[in-house]
Amino acid sequence: MNALGPKQLGAAFGSSLPLPNDLEPTIESALRYVLENPGSLVRPQIVMQMSLAYSSSEESARDLAIALEYFHTASLLFDDLPCMDNATQRRGIPCVHLIFGESGAILTALALINRAYALAWRAVSSCSPAQQSRGFAYIERYLGVGGLLNGQSLDLNFGALPDNQETTERIALGKTVSLIRLSVVLPAMLGGAPAHHVRLLERIAVCWGLSYQILDDLKDLLQSEAEAGKTVARDLSLGRPNTALAIGIPRANERLRRLIRLGDRALQCLLTRRPDLSFLEDLGNNLRDEAARLPERVYEKEARGEA
Amino acid sequence: MNALGPKQLGAAFGSSLPLPNDLEPTIESALRYVLENPGSLVRPQIVMQMSLAYSSSEESARDLAIALEYFHTASLLFDDLPCMDNATQRRGIPCVHLIFGESGAILTALALINRAYALAWRAVSSCSPAQQSRGFAYIERYLGVGGLLNGQSLDLNFGALPDNQETTERIALGKTVSLIRLSVVLPAMLGGAPAHHVRLLERIAVCWGLSYQILDDLKDLLQSEAEAGKTVARDLSLGRPNTALAIGIPRANERLRRLIRLGDRALQCLLTRRPDLSFLEDLGNNLRDEAARLPERVYEKEARGEA
Numbered sequence: 382m383n384a385l386g387p388k389q390l391g392a393a394f395g396s397s398l399p400l401p402n403d404l405e406p407t408i409e410s411a412l413r414y415v416l417e418n419p420g421s422l423v424r425p426q427i428v429m430q431m432s433l434a435y436s437s438s439e440e441s442a443r444d445l446a447i448a449l450e451y452f453h454t455a456s457l458l459f460d461d462l463p464c465m466d467n468a469t470q471r472r473g474i475p476c477v478h479l480i481f482g483e484s485g486a487i488l489t490a491l492a493l494i495n496r497a498y499a500l501a502w503r504a505v506s507s508c509s510p511a512q513q514s515r516g517f518a519y520i521e522r523y524l525g526v527g528g529l530l531n532g533q534s535l536d537l538n539f540g541a542l543p544d545n546q547e548t549t550e551r552i553a554l555g556k557t558v559s560l561i562r563l564s565v566v567l568p569a570m571l572g573g574a575p576a577h578h579v580r581l582l583e584r585i586a587v588c589w590g591l592s593y594q595i596l597d598d599l600k601d602l603l604q605s606e607a608e609a610g611k612t613v614a615r616d617l618s619l620g621r622p623n624t625a626l627a628i629g630i631p632r633a634n635e636r637l638r639r640l641i642r643l644g645d646r647a648l649q650c651l652l653t654r655r656p657d658l659s660f661l662e663d664l665g666n667n668l669r670d671e672a673a674r675l676p677e678r679v680y681e682k683e684a685r686g687e688a
Numbered sequence: 689m690n691a692l693g694p695k696q697l698g699a700a701f702g703s704s705l706p707l708p709n710d711l712e713p714t715i716e717s718a719l720r721y722v723l724e725n726p727g728s729l730v731r732p733q734i735v736m737q738m739s740l741a742y743s744s745s746e747e748s749a750r751d752l753a754i755a756l757e758y759f760h761t762a763s764l765l766f767d768d769l770p771c772m773d774n775a776t777q778r779r780g781i782p783c784v785h786l787i788f789g790e791s792g793a794i795l796t797a798l799a800l801i802n803r804a805y806a807l808a809w810r811a812v813s814s815c816s817p818a819q820q821s822r823g824f825a826y827i828e829r830y831l832g833v834g835g836l837l838n839g840q841s842l843d844l845n846f847g848a849l850p851d852n853q854e855t856t857e858r859i860a861l862g863k864t865v866s867l868i869r870l871s872v873v874l875p876a877m878l879g880g881a882p883a884h885h886v887r888l889l890e891r892i893a894v895c896w897g898l899s900y901q902i903l904d905d906l907k908d909l910l911q912s913e914a915e916a917g918k919t920v921a922r923d924l925s926l927g928r929p930n931t932a933l934a935i936g937i938p939r940a941n942e943r944l945r946r947l948i949r950l951g952d953r954a955l956q957c958l959l960t961r962r963p964d965l966s967f968l969e970d971l972g973n974n975l976r977d978e979a980a981r982l983p984e985r986v987y988e989k990e991a992r993g994e995a
Contacts, residue, residue: 398833400833401833401834401838403838404833404838404841405838405841405842405845406845406848407841407844407845408833408837408838408841412833459794459798462790462791462794464789464790464791464794465791465794482771483769483771484769484771484772484841484844485841485844487766487769487771487772487794488837488840488841488844491766491801491837492832492833492837494798494801495828495831495832495833495837496828496832498805498828499824499825499827499828499832502809502824503824506817506820506821510813513813514813517806517809517810518806520806521802521803521805521806524802525799525802525803525806526705526707526708526711526715526719526799526802527708530715530795530798530799530802531708531710531711531712531715533795534711534712534714534715534791534792534795535712537714537791537792537795538712538713538714541713
């Protein structure tokens with residue numbers, strides 16, 4: 382029972398969407414472009430570890446991990462379109478729509494989504510009927526109007542909302558936390574985890590998901606394009622939601638550290654019952670490491686009065 | 689055991705995607721706009737009748753019918769976008785993206801798709817595990833790169849292909865036949881129909897699906913905007929695939945009548961074993977009726993040398 386490493390997950394990411402021989406060349410090239418350029422794959426690694434810890438077979442664990450990564454990748458393809466974030470770079474390379482057109486990017490994203498539902502179905506189908514229903518309802522809710530889609534719609538229509546922390550966190554709960562919930566909570570749910578554990582995992586997903594978003598907001602203001610591997614400082618120029626813009630860099634920084642701590646606390650509580658989930662500590666450690674790389678610049682910027 | 693009428697199906701179409709209270713207003717309005725304006729609902733009626741004929745419960749039959757109609761509706765929302773067909777009218781009213789923006793149309797389509805997979809899963813989950821696997825593989829194939837998405841991509845990149853009947857029918861097999869297959873063949877497959885019956889149903893879906901497309905191609909050239917309820921004569925102006933443009937109106941007309949007959953023949957063969965499927969004759973009759981309304985204009989146009 383072994384979770385796959387990044388290299389093996391990268392191979393699974395690249396090979397889990399079989400392309401038929403008579404596929405139209407534009408969508409074929411666009412799909413290859415996306416499948417050959419996975420992200421960091423931290424999330425699918427967590428999904429696999431969680432699934433295996435909750436007695437999933439290795440095959441189902443991989444199916445669920447790749448399914449969620451395909452959903453995530455598809456959401457990025459849509460987000461990057463001119464009618465949404467109008468981005469130019471993603472995962473260190475030009476956005477799909479810049480090379481294969483907007484229609485090419487849309488059809489590629491839909492192919493990923495279609496395959497993702499099939500993989501998710503296969504992963505879920507080995508569970509008991511009650512867990513299947515619960516799992517599918519969870520997937521539907523957080524990918525749909527109860528999660529990701531509402532978050533993206535709030536994000537796009539941010540101008541009509543008050544620019545404060547409540548708004549930015551409501552958006553992050555939809556856009557960012559939804560997929561983290563699916564990665565962390567769903568495998569436990571499918572494995573029949575007791576309600577108390579599911580609640581703790583939900584708290585971890587919320588705290589660390591919001592942390593991840595604030596970190597991204599701070600990076601958007603502070604990092605260079607080369608470092609982030611995508612188009613940056615767009616939030617400011619496009620009037621997009623950004624907690625650090627809404628409440629200032631120092632308060633965003635404080636909020637980030639508080640959320641990381643709250644997530645840690647929930648995890649420590651869970652680890653007293655399930656010490657085998659200690660791999661989740663890596664998530665908190667990654668957040669802390671990334672946060673630790675920010676402060677110097679945070680204070681530099683403040684000193685220069687740019688924030 | 690009763691298939692729903694158009695009115696009840698319209699109500700089911702409108703109410704099968706529950707909207708949460710805190711939904712962002714743009715996506716909420718866009719979803720209501722779409723859910724309150726269903727198409728003719730001929731397809732979901734066939735899905736229900738087929739499902740009930742193959743021993744599905746009424747609830748599962750309705751779930752599958754609405755799921756397929758949501759997939760279909762979502763595909764229309766994408767097709768109508770400026771980067772695809774750039775249409776202005778659909779189902780007799782302005783296209784979603786013209787009122788709620790391209791991002792609004794995309795998120796609305798994704799909400800329909802997400803709900804459709806959930807409804808399809810619910811419909812399929814009451815079948816035996818073997819039928820579930822087969823059914824999901826069929827859904828995945830014909831919605832994905834093996835069907836609808838390949839058809840749309842071929843359509844968009846039509847300029848790179850030879851403008852002949854093989855091309856236009858390859859596109860129609862992907863774009864049009866895929867959803868008709870899912871409507872006609874899938875319910876039988878889920879109900880454990882023998883392989884011979886499935887093959888006959890596939891033949892019916894192909895013949896009538898291609899007929900439907902040729903009819904649409906002829907209408908695009910011949911009908912006025914008000915009659916068709918959507919933007920017309922676009923194929924000619926945009927250089928889009930159209931069998932009647934590729935081989936001429938009279939030959940397209942012949943091909944249409946031949947395909948309708950071939951579909952009829954397959955159906956008559958099936959009806960000797962399953963006389964209870966005689967409701968499928970309505971499909972052939974509708975095609976024949978619509979075809980019968982064309983000729984006068986076909987010859988008028990020819991006489992004026994416009995074809």
